[in-house]
Structures are given as C-alpha cells and as structure tokens.
Amino acid sequence: MYNSDKKSRDWLLVAVFTVLAAALYFLPTGFEDKGDKDAIRCTAEVLSVDDDNILHLGLIRSGEQGLTVRILDGPFAGREFDAHNQLLGQLDRDKLFRPGDTAYVVLTLDERGEVTYVNPQDHYRLGLELLLLGLFAALLLLFGGMTGLKALLSFAFTGMVLWKVLVPQMLLGADPVRLALAVVALLSAVIIFLVAGLTRTGLTAFLGAFLGVVASCGLAVYFTGRFHVHGAVMPFAETLLYAGYNHLDLTRIYMAGVFLASSGAVMDLAMDVAAAMSEVVDKKPSISRVEAVWSGVRVGRAVVGTMTTTLLLAYSGGYVTLLMAFMAQGIPLDTTFNFIYVAAEVLKTLVGSFGLVTVAPFTALAGGVLLVAGRKRESALRH
DSSP, rough: OHHHHHHHHHHHHHHHHHHHHOOOOOOOOOOGSSSOOOOOOEEEEEEEOOOOTTEETTTHHHHHEEEEEEOOOSSTOOEEEEEEEEESSOOOOOOOOTTEEEEEEEEEEEETTTTEEEEEEEEOOOOOHHHHHEEEEEEHHHHHHHHHHHHHHHHHHHHOOOOOOOHHHTTTOOOOOHHHHHHHHHHHHHHHHHHHHHHHHHHHHHHHHHHHHHHHHHHHHHHHHHTTOOGSSSHHHHHHHTTTTTOOOOOHHHHHHHHHHHHHHHHHHHHHHHHHHHHHHHHHHOOOHHHHHHHHHHHHHHHHHHHHHHHHHHHHHSSSHHHHHHHTTTHHHHHHSHHHHHHHHHHHHHHHHHHHHHHHHHHHHHHHHHHHHHHHHHHHHHH
8 A cells, every 4th residue: 555655646746847847847947049040050961072172271171161061951941052161260169061960051142042151060969869868768768667757757857947937047147046945955855855755764864965955155255255265267257248148146156056056966965865774774763863964964865975075076077178288288286275166166066075974963852853753653553
C-alpha cells in the first residue's frame, strides 16, 4: 500500500511539473519582437567557397569569404544564393566554411519579400545538440527509471526557469540578487521534492540547501565589494551595455552569478546528508536528536571534501587559458592572483565552497528536528 501511494505521488508530481515546464516554454518573455522582422533564419548547404579575398596575418584572418549556398528549409528551400562571410580578425568569432558544410544563415528581405543579403552566421549545430540531448535523456531514463525521469524533468524545468524567468526579469531591471535567490529557492524545492517526494527527507534537504545558498549569497554580496570586483569581468558584459541596457547593475548580476553557480552542488550535498540521516533514523528509531545531528555532520564531512574540489575543477576549467597566458609570460603567482579576472574566479570558488561547507551542518540540524520528531510521532501512533 505504501509503495502504491508513493508511486501515485511520484506520477502526480511528474504530471504537475511537466505541465509547468510546458507552460514556461510557451510563456512570452517580451523580447521576442526585438529581432529583425525582415529576416528569415534557416539552414543552407555550402556548395562552393571563394577564399581569394581573405588576408592571412599569422594566426589572424580578415577580409571576406565568398560562398554559394543552397537553402535547405523555409520559404526559399531549394534556391541558391551567393553569401558573404565577413572575417573580423577575431579567433573566437570568425569561422571558415568548406563545401559540404551546413550553415545557419539569416536571409534579409526587402519590402517585396525578396532576398537581398545572405549572412552565414555560423555552422549549424542544433541537430547535434538535440542528438546529444536525446542520448543523455535516454541514458538517464535507462539507468535511473522513475528517478531518472524526475531528474530529466527537473533538468528541463530548470532550463525553462532560467531562460523564461531569470534572464528576462534581469533585463527588465529586477534586482539580480533577490531574483536569483528566489529562483534558487524555487528550483531547490522543485528538484529536491521531485527526487525525494513530499517527505520529511525532502523538506530537510530543502532547508539545508536553501540556508547554504543564503550563506553564499551573503558572502558574495560582502566580498564582491571588498574585492573591488565589478560585473564587467563577465563575458559579453560590455556588449550588453552597448545593446541599450546600460541601466543594468552588472556588479549585482555578478553577485547573483556567484551563488547561482554553486547552488547545484549545494543541493547535491544537502540531498546526500538528508538521505543518509533518513536511513539512519529508519534503522534506529530510538536515536536521539543529538546523535542524528552528529550522524549528518559525519556524512557531510565525508562528502564535502570532494565536493569543494569539484567546484574548483569546474571553475578552473573555464579560465585555464587565462592562467596559461599569465604563466607563459612569466608573471609571478602573487601578481596573477591579484588580477581582477583571476580574483573574480577565486571569489566564485571560495564563496561557493563556503556554501558547501555550511550546508552539511544546516541539513544535519534540520534533519535532527524533522526526521527524529517525525519518526517518534509515527512510533507513538503505532503504539
């Protein structure tokens, strides 16, 4: 009977959050009309290329690559056009096409609806991205079963919340720190309760995770000012300002990004501690609250060491070329870590790690109150 009720609750949660994720997908952000209305985006096959107008200056290429492309979809499918691939001399933005490549192109139309310009924006990658996503989903479902389905649903729901709620509200001028804290609270509740169910274990994990994120938030706000780090260190920050959003507080956005980036690891650790404490309390119903708390703390100690290293590796992977550039120039270690770009990443890593360290005792305390009290109440009702 218990397993039947649990399965019913699981399917109910899956149904509810599937509907919510679908609703978010169709939720308008208000920025859909910002693009060029006289343009059509489609895919095209590259038939031939002309590299005669490309200038090679060492590693840098500039000039223009001429293309002949055949449109593969949309209202102009099957038609061939000449396209122009402008090279800006920037390795991170320039691309070269070869015959047989599939390009993602933007067709600019005139007032009569005829194509006036074909811009090959980049190589087409959406098909491979969907394939990779499908393989990931299939493996998750095959390995995890119902838990895998709930994890996949939480993954999709998180993506929708970030794209449909967090990003547009930040663009509209909402306070980034408060908004991100609310979003993390929502996502923590959804992800944890989807995995653990509407149980005391889930509530324990949620409280521990949220308190850990709040601790990280406070440290991010305080030390960002003390480090004299501003939001312009983030990629494309200046592009955002020049696009007409100079009212945004980039530093507050950076603060939000610090604890948002570590919130996933915080949820993982909170769930580990809560699940272990629940198992201990189930096996030993007579356990005291103090004993239960210390059991949770010991579990947290065992996990937190690897989790903090996980954060270090995750963050350092994003700026390894920066460290390589400094080392290649013989810049001393103390000078390297004093640069604002490196200091910003150090701040992210240490603040995120601090949140991980605090989440274990927070979860243990919450578990000592909720899990032990719940088990004693159940025992009293049975007797």
